[in-house]
Amino acid sequence: MAAAPSRAAAFPPAAAEDANLYRRLVLRRQLILAALTLALFASLCVDLALGPARFGLDQVIAALFTPGSVEDSLRVILWQIRMPVALMALVVGASLSIAGAQMQTILSNPLASPFTLGISAGASFGAALALAFGVTLVPALVDYAIPLNAFIMAMLTALAIHFLSMRRGVTIETIVLLGIAMVFIFNSLMALIQFFASQQAVSALVFWTMGSLTKATWPKLGIAFAVLAMVVPLLARHGWALTAMRLGDAKAESLGVKPRALRLEVLIMVSLLAAIAVSFVGTIGFVGLVGPHIARLLLGEDQRFFLPGSALCGALMLSVGSVLSKVIIPGTIIPIGIITSLVGIPFFLFLILNHKKNAW
Amino acid sequence: MVTLTLDRLSARYGRRQILADISTPTLHGGQVVALLGPNAAGKSTLFRRILGLLEGDGEVRITGTRSERPIAYMPQDNGATAVLTVYEAVLLARMQGRRLKVADADLAEVDKALAALGIDTLAGRDIGNLSGGQRQLVGAAQALVQSPDILLLDEPTSALDLHRQISLLGILRRLAQERNMLIIAALHDLGHALRFADQALVIESGRLVDCGPCKQVVTPPMLRRTFQVEARIEPCSQGRPQLIVEAAI
Numbered sequence: 247m248a249a250a251p252s253r254a255a256a257f258p259p260a261a262a263e264d265a266n267l268y269r270r271l272v273l274r275r276q277l278i279l280a281a282l283t284l285a286l287f288a289s290l291c292v293d294l295a296l297g298p299a300r301f302g303l304d305q306v307i308a309a310l311f312t313p314g315s316v317e318d319s320l321r322v323i324l325w326q327i328r329m330p331v332a333l334m335a336l337v338v339g340a341s342l343s344i345a346g347a348q349m350q351t352i353l354s355n356p357l358a359s360p361f362t363l364g365i366s367a368g369a370s371f372g373a374a375l376a377l378a379f380g381v382t383l384v385p386a387l388v389d390y391a392i393p394l395n396a397f398i399m400a401m402l403t404a405l406a407i408h409f410l411s412m413r414r415g416v417t418i419e420t421i422v423l424l425g426i427a428m429v430f431i432f433n434s435l436m437a438l439i440q441f442f443a444s445q446q447a448v449s450a451l452v453f454w455t456m457g458s459l460t461k462a463t464w465p466k467l468g469i470a471f472a473v474l475a476m477v478v479p480l481l482a483r484h485g486w487a488l489t490a491m492r493l494g495d496a497k498a499e500s501l502g503v504k505p506r507a508l509r510l511e512v513l514i515m516v517s518l519l520a521a522i523a524v525s526f527v528g529t530i531g532f533v534g535l536v537g538p539h540i541a542r543l544l545l546g547e548d549q550r551f552f553l554p555g556s557a558l559c560g561a562l563m564l565s566v567g568s569v570l571s572k573v574i575i576p577g578t579i580i581p582i583g584i585i586t587s588l589v590g591i592p593f594f595l596f597l598i599l600n601h602k603k604n605a606w
Numbered sequence: 607m608v609t610l611t612l613d614r615l616s617a618r619y620g621r622r623q624i625l626a627d628i629s630t631p632t633l634h635g636g637q638v639v640a641l642l643g644p645n646a647a648g649k650s651t652l653f654r655r656i657l658g659l660l661e662g663d664g665e666v667r668i669t670g671t672r673s674e675r676p677i678a679y680m681p682q683d684n685g686a687t688a689v690l691t692v693y694e695a696v697l698l699a700r701m702q703g704r705r706l707k708v709a710d711a712d713l714a715e716v717d718k719a720l721a722a723l724g725i726d727t728l729a730g731r732d733i734g735n736l737s738g739g740q741r742q743l744v745g746a747a748q749a750l751v752q753s754p755d756i757l758l759l760d761e762p763t764s765a766l767d768l769h770r771q772i773s774l775l776g777i778l779r780r781l782a783q784e785r786n787m788l789i790i791a792a793l794h795d796l797g798h799a800l801r802f803a804d805q806a807l808v809i810e811s812g813r814l815v816d817c818g819p820c821k822q823v824v825t826p827p828m829l830r831r832t833f834q835v836e837a838r839i840e841p842c843s844q845g846r847p848q849l850i851v852e853a854a855i
Contacts, residue, residue, distance in 0.1 A: 265713040
């Protein structure tokens with residue numbers, strides 16, 4: 247493009263500087279992601295070191311990198327008992343946070359998360375059906391009744407929210423109220439289940455609604471990780487389109503995105519992430535709300551950074567939560583769902599109260 | 607060179623017919639076409655129909671392009687609050703449908719679009735903190751950065767001050783010629799249309815009522831009929847036609 251000299255003077259060639267400015271921005275974001283990864287590793291090591299028997303960080307690191315060089319007892323405790331729990335915190339934290347991030351993106355709603363919109367509650371209800379009465383929504387797959395029930399109920403809840411939010415005149419606040427209505431509905435249904443269920447099932451249910459990582463095992467971890475590893479590339483494939491969704495449907499459409507189809511596809515994936523998390527560790531609230539907001543503050547909303555950032559922030563939050571759950575009352579592991587809720591609720595209130603001031 | 611022809615185009619929202627039977631002569635790359643009409647005449651709908659976002663009978667014929675997505679569309683601004691810098695917002699318009707990896711060539715296109723519109727100084731600003739006029743220029747950059755053969759602009763100057771209105775339309779006119787790009791812009795300011803557009807399409811209640819060279823289309827009878835204003839068009843001391851509005855009818 248050869249511009250006439252007079253025009254060129256009107257628009258000085260400062261352009262190359264913009265690209266460099268952007269490259270620096272990208273570099274800064276990559277550094278932030280690297281720092282989060284490091285913090286995550288540190289938190290994981292601390293998490294592994296804590297427990298009934300306390301180990302030094304040097305022992306933990308030795309057991310991690312050269313398992314052959316440490317005592318058998320240390321190796322067994324670390325790899326067989328603590329590792330699945332500690333890694334489950336990372337996988338579940340990442341899953342919930344990604345789920346929240348994408349719900350906030352596709353619904354253009356800063357208060358959206360699996361927990362606040364009742365999707366976790368729906369999943370809990372589905373899982374409770376299986377736990378208490380052995381009801382399976384997909385009869386052929388009895389062995390996976392709990393996760394499958396959770397997934398189906400999570401999906402139904404997400405679809406209900408989706409279609410209600412598509413109606414005219416529905417505001418961000420209305421959707422959150424809808425979510426709260428969902429939470430209440432499922433809580434009542436849970437109460438109903440508890441009323442009819444056996445004593446044994448009731449205590450299992452109650453413990454489970456608190457959210458706890460302690461029941462994590464290697465196979466469960468494997469499934470949760472497999473789902474995460476399957477969904478993330480699918481979401482990443484839509485990276486540019488999802489980023490464009492935050493410019494509004496009209497703009498996204500003008501750029502060639504199909505908002506309706508994308509919304510539905512993402513909602514299915516998000517329900518899957520939330521359901522898997524819920525069915526293995528119970529209800530862990532607010533990670534899916536807070537994680538993405540921290541990621542957004544640190545990294546902006548370009549999905550190439552926002553998506554991994556959300557995953558890392560969620561994983562880090564839950565890992566730190568796991569550490570806290572062990573140190574607050576020494577010798578007792580507080581269910582982690584209680585901790586995330588105590589930290590998350592003030593944050594949630596802050597978001598609601600600041601909404602008019604453009605919280606994101 | 608790219609050409610665009612609309613042949614008996616119609617569009618519906620559900621059962622409601624919004625556009626009917628719109629046929630144009632062939633429009634060519636390098637031209638600036640003003641799309642004129644009162645509020646709710648169907649200008650935005652026509653853009654969406656051309657882009658394929660709406661169903662309907664008729665045909666949009668495009669020739670002379672090798673691009674998969676030859677058309678870029680700048681909708682009216684909606685004031686999004688995403689946490690993105692101007693640079694990112696323009697880049698993502700460029701990258702739609704492409705791989706995640708950004709090439710240097712893509713960054714060069716973003717630079718070019720920002721510089722062409724004179725908003726390279728805004729590159730690092732968050733889009734949520736822009737004024738309406740700045741957002742509109744970013745919207746134009748998002749359309750330009752796609753290197754389209756056909757550019758559809760929905761009221762691109764509605765939030766701009768006088769200087770930027772004239773400057774943006776001048777830039778677009780120059781770009782149309784330099785890149786052999788066909789630009790169709792919905793404009794409310796008929797003075798701008800007279801000054802910057804080669805052709806004009808006039809739509810009213812979803813129908814094309816007039817089309818042709820701008821100076822032949824924008825006339826006192828058309829202003830009376832379509833816009834319900836009593837107006838004269840007279841040459842100024844420099845010989846350019848000026849629109850003088852007397853009164854609303």
